[in-house]
Amino acid sequence: MKNYNVVLTVFTLLTFFSYKGIYGQRMNTLQPQLGHFENQINIGQPKINGTVDYDRGNQRYVITGSGSNIWGEKDEFQYLYKSIQGDFILRADVEFLDKTGDPHRKIGWSIRDNLSGNGKHVTAAIHADGLTSLQYRKDTGGITEEVKSTDSLPDVVQLERRGDTYYMATAKWGEPFTTVEIGDIGLKNEVFVGLFVCAHDSTAITKAKFHNVRIIKPTPETATAYQDYLGSNLEIMDVETGERKILFQSAHSIQAPNWVNEDKDLVYNSNGFLYRYSFATQTVHQINTGFATRNNNDHVFSFDQKVLGISNHNPEDNSDSSIYLMNPEGDTLPRKITKDGVGNSYLHSISLDNQTLLFTGFRNNKFDIYAIDVIMQKETQLTDTKGLDDGPEYAPDGKSIYFNSNRTGAMQLWQMDPDGSNPKQLTFDKNYNDWFPHISPDGKWIVFISFSPEVPSDEHPFYKQCTLRLMPIAGGAPKIIAYIYGGQGTINVPSWSSDSKHIAFVTNSD
Numbered sequence: 001m002k003n004y005n006v007v008l009t010v011f012t013l014l015t016f017f018s019y020k021g022i023y024g025q026r027m028n029t030l031q032p033q034l035g036h037f038e039n040q041i042n043i044g045q046p047k048i049n050g051t052v053d054y055d056r057g058n059q060r061y062v063i064t065g066s067g068s069n070i071w072g073e074k075d076e077f078q079y080l081y082k083s084i085q086g087d088f089i090l091r092a093d094v095e096f097l098d099k100t101g102d103p104h105r106k107i108g109w110s111i112r113d114n115l116s117g118n119g120k121h122v123t124a125a126i127h128a129d130g131l132t133s134l135q136y137r138k139d140t141g142g143i144t145e146e147v148k149s150t151d152s153l154p155d156v157v158q159l160e161r162r163g164d165t166y167y168m169a170t171a172k173w174g175e176p177f178t179t180v181e182i183g184d185i186g187l188k189n190e191v192f193v194g195l196f197v198c199a200h201d202s203t204a205i206t207k208a209k210f211h212n213v214r215i216i217k218p219t220p221e222t223a224t225a226y227q228d229y230l231g232s233n234l235e236i237m238d239v240e241t242g243e244r245k246i247l248f249q250s251a252h253s254i255q256a257p258n259w260v261n262e263d264k265d266l267v268y269n270s271n272g273f274l275y276r277y278s279f280a281t282q283t284v285h286q287i288n289t290g291f292a293t294r295n296n297n298d299h300v301f302s303f304d305q306k307v308l309g310i311s312n313h314n315p316e317d318n319s320d321s322s323i324y325l326m327n328p329e330g331d332t333l334p335r336k337i338t339k340d341g342v343g344n345s346y347l348h349s350i351s352l353d354n355q356t357l358l359f360t361g362f363r364n365n366k367f368d369i370y371a372i373d374v375i376m377q378k379e380t381q382l383t384d385t386k387g388l389d390d391g392p393e394y395a396p397d398g399k400s401i402y403f404n405s406n407r408t409g410a411m412q413l414w415q416m417d418p419d420g421s422n423p424k425q426l427t428f429d430k431n432y433n434d435w436f437p438h439i440s441p442d443g444k445w446i447v448f449i450s451f452s453p454e455v456p457s458d459e460h461p462f463y464k465q466c467t468l469r470l471m472p473i474a475g476g477a478p479k480i481i482a483y484i485y486g487g488q489g490t491i492n493v494p495s496w497s498s499d500s501k502h503i504a505f506v507t508n509s510d
Contacts, residue, residue: 035059036215037194038082043067043075044117047202050078059245060211062097063107065197066204070106070125070135071144074118076202079110081194082215089216089465089485090193091158093173093242096128097207102200103129107208109159111166112192116140122185123196124159124168128206134168134180151178156212156483161187173242174479176431212244216485217510219463229253230463230508234268234277237503239447239470242481247277253462255489256297257504259497260305260328266504269297269489274310288330296321297492298359301328302350303396309347309357310334323347323359325374337377345370349393349401349494358382358392358401369403369420382420388458391436393494394418395443395473402426402437402446406457413437413448427471427478433457436492439473440500446471447481447503449491462488463508485509 033056034040040052048066055062065078090109110123120142123135130152137144147168154170158177164184169177193215199206219230232254237244250270257268257277266277267287272294274287289295292312298321300309308328311321314336321344324334337357338345349358354374361370361379369383369392383389387407394401398418405414411433413426427434432450439446451459451466468482468491484490486507495503 034080035061036082036213037080040078040080041115043077043079043112043115043196046076046078048205050197050205052078052080058211058243059213060209061195061213062207062209063195063197064205064207065199066202066206067198067200068202069104069200070110070123070196070198073141073143075121075144075198076117077110077196077198079112079115079192079194079196081112081115081192083190084193084215084217085190087160087162087218087220088193089158089160089214089218090124091156091216091483092195092210092213093155094126094157095155095209097209101128101204101206103127104131104200105206106196106198106200107206107210108157108196110194110196111159111161111187113140113188115192120185120187122159122161122166122182122187124157124170126154126157126170132168132170134166134182136166136182136185138185147180147182149178149180154178158483171480171483174481176480177483212242214485214507215509216507218485219508219510223463225462230510233507233509234266235505235507236266237468237482237505239445239481239501239503244482247279248282253489253508254506256299256492257506258299258301258493258495259502259504260301263497263499263502267299267301268506269295269299272296272313274299287328289326290330290333292324292326292334294319296346297489298346298348300347300350300493302354303352304354307350307354309337309350311345311347311359317341320344321346323357323372325357337372337374338379339377342379346390348391351394352398358394360390360392369401371418380420382416383423389414391492393437393439395439396441397443402439404435404437404448406433409457410453411435411451411457413446426475429478432467432469434469434478435460438491438494438496438503440496441498442500444473444500446473447491447495448478449487450478451487460488462486466490468503468505 046067050065053062067076106125108124113120118141132149132151133146135146151170155173158169160167169179234247257266294313298311323338326334344362346360385407389405392403416423464487469478471478491505
């Protein structure tokens, strides 16, 4: 159920010099930084050069492009690309910045065998008139074909390769994906992938913005769960706008970030240890947890941040997860709260007065929600159902507990009184299993992670395509605020900034 593996490395960006490409394509002068990408090029030698402007601080791209079309037997467009092998997922938020131009001008993602204008390709194309289509050319110099989507002018575009099958998923931000697919295209294992802009007019320029750009290498099918790990992105997001920013990338798995120190730091788990990331210095320091070196991703700060609670797998207690409290500065040894031999205990919340802990406990061969008195160390069972109850968290006013339960079938969000009475179901999703409700400090919002129905309701595994969703605490339909590749460790702990405007979370890629 829980995991404590993971460490940290630092992300560096690559730069490249411009060069004369194969087939004599005209290469643009490279910008000092191109973020995720290696280079840029005008495919098919359009009459007007395109440009790329990368805002490193906000991690946004503004691309201009000309070109007659991406269609027929030959293409012309501006391309910002990198090389990649195997399976992958490409995702970006896209927006036309010009209000006039040819209605068939288009932007999106393109996967190509080479950098020629007549090469084999698969392209997720968003047209200015709303047409959304998955275009492809199976043979060099052949005719372009397409599969049209029912979506129109989406804000989010995803293009995924699994073997020789390609999936285009698109959505208006906040809504579920609409997906179309094609197969048997015969592209090489090593291909170019990138963002494109095409004016559909050789005498004009089209301008577009791309943000929340992600190039994801998913876990291979041969990977062993809880043994083979992908790398991680530590991300923050403006909840209102959906703008995301990667703070750093690690080759190892990192998990469960939460905001502390007046939003100056983030604390996360890695390889059984806790680390503190400083926004000011962009550096990471390990928190001294003493003998507790097998911590899983259920670490929690008290509301006043004077107490840090950890869930550590104690070798002296059958390696079960036990709950400890400690000084967040790490200058005192952790003090054990749960008793020996009672079973696994996973901490999720600390009461306003720091006297009671909420946790998910494995007792009587099933998981339920418990409270434990910090002084007397007396456990009180708050839920007792045939299903799995997990993720309990106190509301900021202490008057309610929010949690997730699959007692009615799918995993859904629930609310109850602090003594476990008056349970009330909050979400009724047929297309999602909802986990880990986190309440904003102003008490107005719930953010949580949702898995597809293909994931069993009692599991929250690593490395799945899932979403982060937001709903008013007063009630209302949830809205998607992030389309992610992640799952276990993404948002297990309270993840809001103190101003209730941002969240922190982890996504994954090889």
